[in-house]
Amino acid sequence: MNRIIExxxxxxxARQKGFVVYxxxxxxxxxxxxxxxxxxxxxxxxxxxxxxxxSDPLADGLxxxxxxxxxxxxxxxxxxxxxxVRDIRKDSQIPIVFYIYFNLLHRHGFKKFIEDxxxxxxxxxxxxxxxxxxxxxxxxxxxxxxxxxxYLVAPxxxxxxxxxxxKRGTGFIYYVSREGVTGMxxxxxxxxxxxxxxxxxHTQLPIAVGFGISNPEQARAVAASAEAIVVGxxxxxxxxxxxxxxxxVPLVTEFVKSLVDAVKT
Numbered sequence: 001m002n003r004i005i006e007x008x009x010x011x012x013x014a015r016q017k018g019f020v021v022y023x024x025x026x027x028x029x030x031x032x033x034x035x036x037x038x039x040x041x042x043x044x045x046x047x048x049x050x051x052x053x054x055s056d057p058l059a060d061g062l063x064x065x066x067x068x069x070x071x072x073x074x075x076x077x078x079x080x081x082x083x084x085v086r087d088i089r090k091d092s093q094i095p096i097v098f099y100i101y102f103n104l105l106h107r108h109g110f111k112k113f114i115e116d117x118x119x120x121x122x123x124x125x126x127x128x129x130x131x132x133x134x135x136x137x138x139x140x141x142x143x144x145x146x147x148x149x150x151y152l153v154a155p156x157x158x159x160x161x162x163x164x165x166x167k168r169g170t171g172f173i174y175y176v177s178r179e180g181v182t183g184m185x186x187x188x189x190x191x192x193x194x195x196x197x198x199x200x201x202h203t204q205l206p207i208a209v210g211f212g213i214s215n216p217e218q219a220r221a222v223a224a225s226a227e228a229i230v231v232g233x234x235x236x237x238x239x240x241x242x243x244x245x246x247x248x249v250p251l252v253t254e255f256v257k258s259l260v261d262a263v264k265t
Contacts, residue, residue, distance in 0.1 A: 003095035003123045004148045004171040007046050008206045008227065017223040019263045020208050021256060022049040022099060022232030024067030026076025028243040030084045036239075039253040041094040044260040046228065047172075047208075049126065052081050052100040059128045063233040066240065078104050078113065082120040089121035097124040097150055097171075110138070114145050124148030124171050132168045139168060152176050153199055155191060166203040172228065173199055176211045193225040216262035223263045231259055 011018050021040055025033050037048055051057075053071030057064065078100070085096055098117060105113045105127065117125065124147050130138065132151060142149045148171025153162055155177065166173050177192050196207050209222050210230025222229045238252045245251065 002146055002148055002171065003093060004047060004097070007095050008172060011046065011227070012206075017226070017263045018046040018206065018208065018228030019044065019219075019260050020047040020049060020210070020228050020230040021045045021235055022051060022064075022210070022230060023236060023239060024064065024071045025050040025052055025081040025084065026071035026074045027053075027067040027236070027239055028070055028248075029074045030076060030080060032239075032243075032248060034084055034087050035249045036252060037088045037094060037096075038092050039249050040256055041092045043253050043257045044264060045094065045256065047095045047097060049097045049099045049230070049232070050081060050085075051232075052076075052078050052098055052104055054101045054104055056103075057101065057128075061233060063237050063240070067236045070240075070243070078108050079116075082116055082122070085117075085120045085122055095123045096121065097126055097148070098122050099126045099128065101128050102130045111141055114141050114147060118145040118147055122147065124150050126150040126152070126174060128152075132165055135168075143170075148172075150174055153195075155195060159198060162199055163202040166199060166205060169203075169205060172206040172208050173203060174230065175199060175207050175209045175226070177209050177213075177222070192222060196225045216258050219259045220262040229263060231256075234259075 023036060040048060053068040053076050057068045139149050149169055150171055151165050151169040152174050153165055175195060192209060199207055206227035208228035208230050209226040213219055213222055213229055213231050214234035219229055235256060238255050242248045242251045
């Protein structure tokens with residue numbers, strides 16, 4: 001069974017909420033990415049999203065844009081990111097999603113990338129700029145490879161389009177709780193409970209809420225309305241602060257553990 005589906009089934013059985021972490025692959029380097037992945041697994045992270053660095057990350061705010069730039073500067077390519085997943089798989093079965101832009105798949109070869117990702121041990125793809133209306137046979141290729149198709153729903157998504165999107169997704173639905181790009185926020189959106197209820201009217205898939213969650217209090221509040229929460233920029237910001245430190249992994253993992261504990265207890 002796909003690791004994402006299996007993990008959410010276990011969480012449901014245990015009546016626990018899931019915690020999803022986003023970091024940029026290759027930030028500050030791919031060796032650190034592997035070490036962070038293994039530490040996050042031990043800290044209780046349920047799903048790891050790896051952002052494959054791209055020169056024009058249009059869905060990302062400044063913190064994640066800079067992470068993508070650092071990833072590119074460290075020499076990270078889609079192929080090297082896949083090699084890093086292979087290395088992670090030697091020691092961990094943490095579910096892994098690639099957060100990626102379509103240009104990178106197109107350059108690599110769409111079908112080839114999906115097949116290579118599956119062989120490397122990736123469990124799902126979240127293609128930021130590939131709407132389901134334009135996806136062609138993407139979902140069929142993903143299903144054939146055993147990968148989950150992660151789609152986004154936004155606060156501005158109309159009800160009829162919510163239904164259309166969620167019926168084509170697999171693994172989980174990623175609800176973007178704020179309009180605009182990724183980034184830390186001082187408070188969470190007041191509409192999360194209403195929007196997750198709208199999404200649930202059309203799907204049995206778990207809902208993961210992200211964009212803007214930056215501290216344990218926010219994580220705990222959002223977890224009340226969703227099956228999982230996603231934290232990215234706040235963790236990427238920790239990597240930016242400690243990237244040159246020998247204590248990078250324990251320092252960032254300590255912050256991640258505080259968020260995991262807030263969601264799980």
